[in-house]
Amino acid sequence: MKRGKLVTYAGMLFMLVFLLAACSNDDNGSSDKGKGGSGGDITLDFWQFGATNYEDLAKKYEEENPGIKIKVRTAETAEHHNGLFTALSAGSGAPDIAMLEVDQLDRFKEAQDRFNNLYDLGAKDIQDQYLDWKWEIGENSESDFLFGLPTDIGPKAMFYRVDVFEEAGLPTEPEEVEALIQSKDDFIKVGEQVKEKTDKPMVDSMEMAYRGIIDGAEESFFNEAGDLLIEETGNAVREAYDFAIEMDALGLVGEYTLWTPEWGNAVNNGDFAVEMGAAWLKGWMLGNAPEAEGKFRVATLPAEFAGNWGGSYISIPKETDHSEEAYAFVEWLLSPERQLESYQSEAGLFPSSPVVYEMEDFKNTTDEFFGGQSTAQYFAKATDDITYVYKGPDYMSAHNEVLNAMQNVQQGADADKEWEAAVERIKGLIGR
Incomplete structure (x- = not known):
């Protein structure tokens, strides 16, 4: 409301004050x-x-x-x-x-x-x-x-490069790939063939190898009582860490960091064979890896790698x-x-x-990016193997400490010493 000049007449002054108050109330209400x-x-x-x-x-x-x-x-x-x-x-x-x-x-x-x-x-x-x-x-x-x-x-599936699998002499149809990779050991075996024939890693990073196991763990760092579990025998975090370390020692993981331009280029160019990604990764690929269109397919992951990410x-x-x-x-x-x-x-x-x-409309959806494949069914099927997972309020901080440890190992540090150091850092975080 535009303010008018003040006047001396009582009636006009009253009306002006009334209108100004009403205008002020409207402004407060809208903001x-x-x-x-x-x-x-x-x-x-x-x-x-x-x-x-x-x-x-x-x-x-x-x-x-x-x-x-x-x-x-x-x-x-x-x-x-x-x-x-x-x-x-x-x-x-x-x-x-x-x-x-x-x-x-x-x-x-x-x-x-x-x-x-x-x-x-x-x-x-x-x-x-x-x-x-x-x-x-x-x-x-x-x-x-x-x-x-x-x-x-974020149910997970195996995003694999058809051209890399062909170069490695591997089958490329989703059903054949699923039959070929039924376990963690199968995944390593196929990765070794990819490395031998193409000189490319099986997966992009140690983080993705680690996530292959940790995303499906019913308990990881903490239980609901707040207890730290990572030093217990059979803990999923240590199992996932060890798997990533093994993959790295065999030369089956790349040194890319997720979401960086270098990683995006690797996805685009087919610089690794497999991404153990969640359903939402498909949306990222559509917008960020145009040169990869038609070169990826989706297959079901082994039950050991089933999980939800995001x-x-x-x-x-x-x-x-x-x-x-x-x-x-x-x-x-x-x-x-x-x-x-x-x-x-x-x-x-x-x-x-x-x-x-x-x-x-869901079942009949096809994805041109994946060569016309209907990928929806693979992610829907993956939900059958997902269960309730407790993470805890300090999950992200603890998770990042393990990622830091793996990065150090990939640069030459001792795996056991890095694990022990990560555990101590995590204890310090939750003790604050």
Whole structure:
């Protein structure tokens, strides 16, 4: 509202003050999180990270639900989670709706009082639409509090280069590759043939070899009591570490670091044979490895390597003034129908709802990037071998210490000494 000159007449002064106050209230309403905006609209702040199609779906929801506005903010993964944690800790500045990545989820569970329990908002009514293990991860330890509804998941499969397999004298049809590689030992044997015939590594990095085992482990660094498990006999972290060390000693892993330009070029050029990747890697390839189109296929991984890598939840912080409206949007956004749209979008988010796996549009999807192969069935099949995994609030910090140890070994350090040093660093982290 444009301010007029002050006048001395009492009536006009009263009207001016009244109008100014009304204008001020409208401004506050439109800028404050979760408050009514102009025309009585409700604006919901939605914080997300990574590549999704949620902004497009939010616009669609606005069209179908007049009076609801969804303000989407996208940030890098670390920036997003750190900013959200800071806002929740401060008790102000949190959004109405927030994504939580699965590896970060347990540290947010320690702030349960800062979130709405989605069971109180009706989530029980839709629980049967989602994979049991995915849903369970989103609960507290007593299973009576739900932090978020499931978004995508990251079931893993074997992305292999047809041209590299051909050069190595190996079969190239997905069913043949699956029959050829049934175990960890088979994987090493094939890797040795690839190395001998092509002088290329089987996988891109020690991290990928390590993830071959750790992503499917029911327990890794910690149990739910908070105990550190990595020094126990048979621990999955040590098993995964040793496998990566063995692969490196045999010359079967490259020295690429994920997400770097060098790694992207290696994917593009076929500088290694296999990526033990999650379903979402397909979306990355479409946008970042154009020269590899038609040269990759997908096959099922051995059961020893089955696991989930990635995926998220969408939560509703307690701070919102519009929890019911926020929940209505989240339930719609993550419904089977919308999950199919998210999978078919460029983001390629793999559904956490098995309802989608039975939809004809899902089953009949073909991927030109993978030579016209229908890859959806391989990732859907992989979900059968995934179970509930507990990670703990310090998971990412501990995980990074092991990655640092493996990197040092690849540069010539002693594997046992690096493992012992990593264990001590992890103990120091959790002892703070």
